[in-house]
Every structure is written in structure tokens, then in C-alpha cells.
Amino acid sequence: MTTLEDFKGRTPAWCPGCGNFSILRAFNEAMVELGLSPHEFVIVSGIGQAGKFPHYTRCHTFNGLHGRSLPVATGIKLANHKLKVFAVAGDGDCYGEGGNHLLHAIRRNIDIKLFVHDNQIYGLTKGQASPTSMKGMLTKTQPFGVLSEQFSPITLAIALNCSFVARGFAGDIEHLKTLIKEAVNHKGFCLLDILQPCVSFNKVNTFEWYRQRVYRLSDNYDPTDRVKAFEKSLEWGDRIPIGVIYKKERPTFEEQLPVIAQKPLVEQSFNFEKIRELLTKFN
Amino acid sequence: MDYSIKIGGEAGQGIQTVGDTLSHIFTRAGYYVFTHQDYESRIRGGHNFYQIRVSDKHVTASRSLIDILVALDRESISQHERELNHNGHVLYDSSFLKQNFDRPNFLDVPLFDLAVSYGGSKVMANIVAVGAVIGMLGMKPEIMYELIKKIFKKKGDEIIQANLRSAEAGYRYAREKCLTCSFMVSGFESPKLLITGNEAIGAGAIASGVKFYSAYPMTPSTGIFNFVAENAREFGIVVEQAEDEIAAINMALGASFAGVRAMTGSSGGGFALMVEGVSLAAMTETPIVIALAQRPGPATGLPTRTEQADLLFALYAGHGEFPKVILAPGNPEQAFYLTNKAFDLAEKYQITVIILTDQYLADSQWSYERFDLNKLRYQNYRLKEEDFKNLKEYKRHAFTETGISPLGIPGQSTNLVVTDSDEHDEEGHIIEDAETRVKMVEKRLFKKIPLIRKDIAPPLLYGEKNSDIVLICWGSMYGIVKEVVDEFRKRYKIAMLHFSELYPLPEDQSWIEFLKEAKILINIEQNATSQFARLLRMETGINIENHINRFDGRPFTVDELKEKLYDYLRRL
Numbered sequence: 141m142t143t144l145e146d147f148k149g150r151t152p153a154w155c156p157g158c159g160n161f162s163i164l165r166a167f168n169e170a171m172v173e174l175g176l177s178p179h180e181f182v183i184v185s186g187i188g189q190a191g192k193f194p195h196y197t198r199c200h201t202f203n204g205l206h207g208r209s210l211p212v213a214t215g216i217k218l219a220n221h222k223l224k225v226f227a228v229a230g231d232g233d234c235y236g237e238g239g240n241h242l243l244h245a246i247r248r249n250i251d252i253k254l255f256v257h258d259n260q261i262y263g264l265t266k267g268q269a270s271p272t273s274m275k276g277m278l279t280k281t282q283p284f285g286v287l288s289e290q291f292s293p294i295t296l297a298i299a300l301n302c303s304f305v306a307r308g309f310a311g312d313i314e315h316l317k318t319l320i321k322e323a324v325n326h327k328g329f330c331l332l333d334i335l336q337p338c339v340s341f342n343k344v345n346t347f348e349w350y351r352q353r354v355y356r357l358s359d360n361y362d363p364t365d366r367v368k369a370f371e372k373s374l375e376w377g378d379r380i381p382i383g384v385i386y387k388k389e390r391p392t393f394e395e396q397l398p399v400i401a402q403k404p405l406v407e408q409s410f411n412f413e414k415i416r417e418l419l420t421k422f423n
Numbered sequence: 424m425d426y427s428i429k430i431g432g433e434a435g436q437g438i439q440t441v442g443d444t445l446s447h448i449f450t451r452a453g454y455y456v457f458t459h460q461d462y463e464s465r466i467r468g469g470h471n472f473y474q475i476r477v478s479d480k481h482v483t484a485s486r487s488l489i490d491i492l493v494a495l496d497r498e499s500i501s502q503h504e505r506e507l508n509h510n511g512h513v514l515y516d517s518s519f520l521k522q523n524f525d526r527p528n529f530l531d532v533p534l535f536d537l538a539v540s541y542g543g544s545k546v547m548a549n550i551v552a553v554g555a556v557i558g559m560l561g562m563k564p565e566i567m568y569e570l571i572k573k574i575f576k577k578k579g580d581e582i583i584q585a586n587l588r589s590a591e592a593g594y595r596y597a598r599e600k601c602l603t604c605s606f607m608v609s610g611f612e613s614p615k616l617l618i619t620g621n622e623a624i625g626a627g628a629i630a631s632g633v634k635f636y637s638a639y640p641m642t643p644s645t646g647i648f649n650f651v652a653e654n655a656r657e658f659g660i661v662v663e664q665a666e667d668e669i670a671a672i673n674m675a676l677g678a679s680f681a682g683v684r685a686m687t688g689s690s691g692g693g694f695a696l697m698v699e700g701v702s703l704a705a706m707t708e709t710p711i712v713i714a715l716a717q718r719p720g721p722a723t724g725l726p727t728r729t730e731q732a733d734l735l736f737a738l739y740a741g742h743g744e745f746p747k748v749i750l751a752p753g754n755p756e757q758a759f760y761l762t763n764k765a766f767d768l769a770e771k772y773q774i775t776v777i778i779l780t781d782q783y784l785a786d787s788q789w790s791y792e793r794f795d796l797n798k799l800r801y802q803n804y805r806l807k808e809e810d811f812k813n814l815k816e817y818k819r820h821a822f823t824e825t826g827i828s829p830l831g832i833p834g835q836s837t838n839l840v841v842t843d844s845d846e847h848d849e850e851g852h853i854i855e856d857a858e859t860r861v862k863m864v865e866k867r868l869f870k871k872i873p874l875i876r877k878d879i880a881p882p883l884l885y886g887e888k889n890s891d892i893v894l895i896c897w898g899s900m901y902g903i904v905k906e907v908v909d910e911f912r913k914r915y916k917i918a919m920l921h922f923s924e925l926y927p928l929p930e931d932q933s934w935i936e937f938l939k940e941a942k943i944l945i946n947i948e949q950n951a952t953s954q955f956a957r958l959l960r961m962e963t964g965i966n967i968e969n970h971i972n973r974f975d976g977r978p979f980t981v982d983e984l985k986e987k988l989y990d991y992l993r994r995l
Contacts, residue, residue, distance in 0.1 A: 195841075200833035200840045200841065201843070202677065204676075204707070205699055205700070205703050205844050208669065211673035211677065212680070215673065217677075219634070240670070399655060399656060399660065406834075410632035412799075414657070418654065419793075419794055419796075423451075423616050
């Protein structure tokens with residue numbers, strides 16, 4: 141069995157009080173409770189404060205480019221579907237720069253767990269608006285306030301029939317941990333959007349702001365009803381629901397690929413003798 | 424024997440079917456074939472052609488004059504009649520073209536009537552045309568019949584018989600009616616293989632153990648994607664059509680990181696999107712092979728035509744400083760072996776290798792006796808599972824004598840594989856300190872490049888060693904320049920220096936002396952700014968003053984280049 145000691149990574153370079161610390165703790169505890177060892181999963185991350193995440197735990201790591209964690213994760217999963225593959229991204233990273241990849245990863249339903257650290261602001265570049273910033277927010281680069289509609293990742297994911305859609309809150313570690321565990325145990329693509337206050341740059345959506353609004357979905361809530369889930373996804377303002385908002389099991393991308401039905405691609409040896417047959421196609 | 428056949432018509436009329444069938448008949452009959460295609464960026468209409476050169480000798484480019492023009496539209500006649508050789512013939516169907524040409528060298532074959540009477544359908548007109556061409560050439564029809572049986576094997580006997588009857592009808596008609604046809608075809612030799620540049624890259628990749636190919640369709644690179652996809656099931660390859668080229672390269676990098684040989688391909692516009700991924704491959708030292716099939720730019724340019732104008736773009740693709748290899752095959756045979764070399768170098772040095780081709784090479788077909796599989800190299804450079812399991816400590820980016828760190832496969836050991844697009848330490852974790860940074864640049868760049876240069880072959884010298892005139896070219900210019908050299912050799916001391924391994928330049932630099940000794944250097948490129956000559960000057964200091972450039976999107980024929988060269992030599 142693993143312990144929290146096994147997931148002790150490098151010292152985080154996040155700001156003191158950053159919501160990311162709680163996410164890291166929830167993640168590490170979830171891994172221990174799931175009985176996973178560091179070598180059993182890969183974390184692919186992008187760029188931003190969230191992108192540094194894998195360095196601060198212990199795991200196989202591909203810390204790639206801004207916005208590109210999902211395609212790299214897709215390549216890894218297709219090459220070795222025995223590995224658990226997680227993608228960790230920020231709101232600017234995944235909903236801005238990498239938006240197109242998100243659409244298609246959901247469509248593929250590849251078995252990747254996507255954890256988005258959503259602080260509704262750009263932290264690493266010091267406080268510009270992100271796709272999830274609320275309308276009207278003033279920043280250095282939005283001098284007239286945010287003019288665009290706030291992006292709702294949950295609504296989008298449900299519209300695309302995403303296999304697992306959830307929202308967590310960095311201020312509720314126990315609940316977040318159960319969501320992470322549930323996502324890891326779910327077969328198919330999972331989007332877990334995690335509300336995470338940025339203590340340095342987001343002066344609107346503070347810990348206090350979230351605490352007053354966030355509530356856990358009740359046990360009576362049925363996450364399998366897509367239309368209800370869609371309605372629930374629109375709830376944002378005085379009350380913000382957290383929990384599994386929608387889930388639907390469907391065949392994963394890799395399950396449908398005959399080439400890797402017997403064993404992972406990486407375990408398939410190269411048969412040079414067959415190449416002779418290949419060349420006969422040109423005769 | 425050296426005949427050129429041109430099939431012209433609108434897109435969607437079946438030019439490709441007629442051309443491909445004829446080319447295969449010729450290669451099965453043992454002739455050497457060279458084909459090239461000229462098509463517009465549309466699915467129906469317009470004017471396209473398919474040109475076949477068939478000979479009993481190795482042919483490596485197209486000629487300007489044609490011997491048989493198969494005119495499926497009137498445009499073919501108005502555009503190409505002037506290209507006819509002195510005894511050239513035109514095959515057409517007066518009822519379809521709604522025009523009669525009362526000239527002795529025009530053979531009016533009722534393609535559609537014969538198709539309906541013998542094949543039971545108008546769609547058989549193409550196969551009637553194939554039969555008629557074989558008849559005009561006076562070839563024996565047996566090989567054509569064999570090929571038809573092979574092509575339509577899966578479609579059942581009824582379809583086979585209809586096609587056979589149609590081909591025979593065309594054949595007989597031409598034999599009887601073409602009284603002025605006096606083509607001489609020589610005896611049969613052993614059958615050849617017929618292959619395009621794109622197919623050769625696809626086959627080369629499969630023969631090198633490619634397991635993952637992700638791409639976004641883009642002319643003229645799509646043929647590689649198609650070929651790999653067609654063979655995916657049989658050879659255990661995952662192919663994925665990515666949402667864009669950015670995803671394509673990142674997926675391939677993910678697959679490579681996870682332990683399999685991975686590749687992507689595109690043309691200039693798509694490659695432009697991949698560029699940040701090239702830089703990512705460099706920083707994470709992830710092996711990847713990229714096929715870049717050029718077409719004329721800028722932007723969308725001429726989508727279905729040819730150019731060699733992305734060389735310097737490929738050279739500089741990616742922010743930051745890092746090693747990269749660029750290979751530019753001159754023909755499908757080189758494409759096959761160089762694709763193999765691309766994988767070998769990518770895996771050995773954990774770098775990006777770009778295979779740089781263009782529409783001309785991508786789509787043209789060449790015939791060969793055979794490919795020698797013994798020339799292929801397959802070495803597994805990655806950490807073996809057993810060794811990885813037993814390693815006490817593993818650092819993905821460990822400093823080593825060669826700069827090459829052990830490449831472990833995640834999941835095969837309890838050791839962790841960690842890499843980062845940020846500058847990192849030996850373990851792969853983010854760093855900021857100057858000392859590690861400098862050591863990493865030394866490792867990735869300065870240590871690897873001299874080793875890579877040892878593995879790069881010098882350019883190919885074709886012709887005499889002590890030549891007065893040296894023609895310098897690269898990539899797909901190979902076949903055209905080679906034939907020009909053959910024809911000029913009677914009058915001049917002339918040679919070709921062809922570069923197929925473009926960058927970095929090889930450690931062996933004996934060819935530089937050869938260039939310095941030549942009286943006249945003429946650089947020939949299919950672009951406006953002589954990009955390779957610039958690269959050569961930058962790397963060697965050699966300044967070439969004479970240039971022949973073409974940038975209208977069309978390839979040179981042997982005759983066109985000859986004429987240009989004569990003009991040039993006259994002026995010198």
C-alpha cells in the first residue's frame with residue numbers, strides 16, 4: 141500500500157494560500173485511498189500554475205505546452221491503454237488555448253481524467269481574464285471589463301454527452317477527494333472542473349465568495365438525467381452546485397479500436413517478416 | 424523505346440483510373456514507367472492530366488513531347504495537341520466530344536458506344552480506352568487481361584467479364600482502325616514494382632515499425648495517411664485523424680513518450696501549426712518523424728501543385744535552438760530508405776526528423792526491379808524492459824557522454840519517467856538555475872550534433888568527377904536533372920550533385936573540394952529564392968552564382984530543363 145509519503149514531490153512554487161495546495165492534497169489522498177502507486181499513472185499537464193502540478197506529486201509526467209495536454213494524453217492512452225492517464229490543466233489552458241482539443245477529447249470518449257484548476261483568471265501571466273471570468277471583470281488587459289459571455293465548461297460537456305462531468309471546490313477537500321476517486325473509477329472521459337480561488341489576482345471570486353455560494357448536490361440528485369443535468373449546469377450566481385452533475389457510460393475510444401483489442405500497442409512487437417508481403421502490393 | 428502517353432480530361436472523368444491501369448500494365452509487362460499528375464483543387468470539372476512515360480530503360484522524369492494523347496475532353500486537344508511528337512496520335516471519341524477531327528493521326532474510338540455494347544454500361548468507357556491504348560501500342564493484350572482479373576477480383580465474375588469484354592473491344596478497334604500507328608514495343612522483361620513517393624514513405628514507415636500515425640488531411644501529404652490507414656489493421660498501427668495539426672503532432676509525441684514509434688505528416692500550412700510541437704519534441708527529447716510534403720505557398724497557395732519552398736521554413740521551424748534532421752528523398756526508392764533512416768535517427772538521438780517532399784514526388788509513380796529489405800535498419804534504442812526494471816535510479820534526462828539519455832517506457836518499471844517543456848534537471852523537473860540550463864543545452868545540442876553529422880551521408884555525385892559544370896539540386900529534382908546530365912554528357916564535362924540528406928551537413932566534406940574545383944556551378948531549385956543554395960552558403964561559405972528557378976507550381980520536364988540550361992550555357 142502506498143502512503144502520502146510516496147507522493148511527496150518537489151516543493152511547490154505556488155503563492156502561499158493558493159487553492160492549488162488543497163487540490164494537491166485531495167489528489168494525493170485520493171491516490172493513497174485508491175491504492176495507486178506513482179508508476180501506475182501518467183499526468184500530462186499544460187502551462188500555467190496548474191501545469192506545474194505533476195512536479196509536486198510523484199508520477200510519470202509529461203508537462204507539455206499550453207493548451208496541449210489532451211492530445212498528448214490521447215497519444216499516451218492509445219499507445220498504452222493499461223496506464224491510467226490524467227490531464228491537469230488550468231481554465232486558460234484548457235478552455236482557451238486548448239478549447240478545440242477539449243471538444244474532440246469529449247467526442248472520442250477516450251479514458252482520460254481531466255482535472256481543470258478553474259480560478260477564473262490567468263495567474264502565471266498576472267491577472268488577465270480567462271474564458272471563465274465573469275462578465276464585467278476589470279483587468280489590465282480588459283480595461284472596459286470582460287465583454288464576452290462567461291464560458292460554462294459543465295454546460296458544454298453535457299451538450300457533448302461527456303461521459304462524466306463534475307464540479308469540485310478546492311475549499312471542500314473531502315468532497316473533492318471523493319470526486320477525484322469517482323472520476324478515476326469511471327470508465328471513459330471525465331471532466332472535473334475544480335473551483336479554485338486565486339489569492340493573488342482574482343479579487344472577485346475569492347474563497348469567501350465561493351464559500352457563500354457553493355453547495356453540495358443532494359443525494360436525491362440524479363446525474364444520469366441529461367436534460368436535468370443541463371439545467372443544473374446553468375446554475376451559477378447566488379448558488380453554485382458541486383458534485384457529479386452528469387454521467388453516462390458509453391464505449392471508450394480505445395475499446396472500439398480493433399488494433400489494440402488484444403493488447404496495448406506498446407506491447408505489440410514488430411514483425412519484420414511481414415514487410416515482404418507489404419511490398420507485394422506494388423507488383 | 425521511350426513513349427509518353429497523356430490522358431487529359433475533367434476531374435471526375437476517370438483520368439486516374441485510365442492512367443493507373445495503363446501504368447500497372449506496363450510495369451507488369453516489365454517496362455520502366457514514370458508518371459506525373461497535374462490536377463486542380465476540385466473534385467469535378469476543370470482540366471487535369473496524367474502523363475505516363477514508358478520505356479525499356481530506367482526513366483526518371485517526364486518528357487515534353489507526347490506520343491499518345493487520350494483526350495477525354497476538348498480542352499485536352501486544344502491544350503496539348505501542340506505537344507504531339509512527329510508521329511504522335513490522339514485517341515478521342517467524336518460522339519462524346521461532339522466534334523470530328525479529320526486528321527490522319529486522330530483515332531476516333533467510340534468509347535461510350537463500345538462500353539455500352541460490350542460492357543453493358545457507360546462506366547466501362549475508361550477500360551475501353553485502356554484497351555485502345557494497348558492496341559495502338561501493339562502490345563500483346565494478355566497482361567492487360569491478367570491485371571483486370573486482379574483488380575476486379577473482389578467484385579465477382581460478372582464485373583470481371585464485362586471489363587474484359589470492354590478492354591478487348593477497345594483493343595481490337597484500335598488494332599483494326601489505327602492504320603498509322605507504328606509504335607515499336609520491345610520484348611518483355613521481369614515485372615517491376617510501381618510506387619509513388621507518398622506510398623514509399625508510408626511503406627518505409629511501416630517497414631520501420633511505425634505504430635502510431637496521427638494527422639489532419641492536407642494535399643499532397645494525405646496519400647501517406649491513406650496508405651498507413653489502409654494497412655493499419657494488418658500491421659497493428661493506430662491511426663487517428665486529429666482535430667487539427669497541433670493535436671496531430673502532440674498525439675504523436677504522446678504516443679512516442681509512451682513507447683511506440685510515432686509519425687505525423689502534413690503540408691506547409693499544417694506544418695506551420697505543428698511548429699510549437701517541433702520545439703516541444705526538442706525540449707522533451709521525444710523522437711518523432713514528420714513528413715512535410717510541400718506545395719506552393721504562401722497561405723493556401725496552389726493546393727495541388729508543386730514547389731520546394733519550405734526548406735528554410737523546415738530548417739528554422741521551432742522556437743529555440745536544438746538539433747533536427749531534414750531528409751529530402753529524390754525518388755520513391757530514396758523515400759523508402761530515407762523514411763527508415765528517419766526513424767532510426769529520430770529514435771537514436773531522440774530528435775525530430777523531417778522528411779521533406781513535394782507534390783511532384785508525392786504523386787508521381789516510379790518503377791523499380793525491387794526494394795532491398797536487407798538495407799533497412801531496425802534497432803530498438805529504448806531502455807529494455809528488464810534493464811529498466813532493474814535500474815536503481817532513473818533520470819530521464821541524465822547527462823551522458825553522448826548527450827543521449829536512456830529513454831524509458833512509462834509503466835515498465837517502478838522508476839518514473841518525467842519530462843517537461845520547461846527547462847528541467849536530469850530527472851525532468853522544472854528548474855531555473857543557469858548552471859543546469861547551460862549543461863542541458865550542451866547535452867541536447869552540442870553533444871548530439873557532431874554525432875548526428877557522422878550518420879549523415881554525403882551528397883550523390885552523378886557524372887564525372889572532374890567535371891567543368893556541376894548541377895546542384897536536392898529532393899525531387901533528382902530524376903529530371905539526372906536525365907539532363909545523361910543528355911549533356913555527350914557535349915560537356917558535366918555532373919550532378921544531388922542532396923537528399925540536407926541537414927545537418929555530413930561530417931564527410933570531401934564534396935566541398937569537388938564543388939570548389941568545378942568551373943561552373945549551377946543551382947537548380949523549384950522555388951524563387953534558391954533556398955538550398957542559401958543554406959549551402961551559410962554552412963560552407965560556397966557562393967553559387969548561377970541559378971535556375973521555377974516557381975509556377977509545375978515540375979520541369981527533361982526537355983524544359985535542357986532548354987533552360989542551353990540558354991544558360993550560351994549566356995555564360
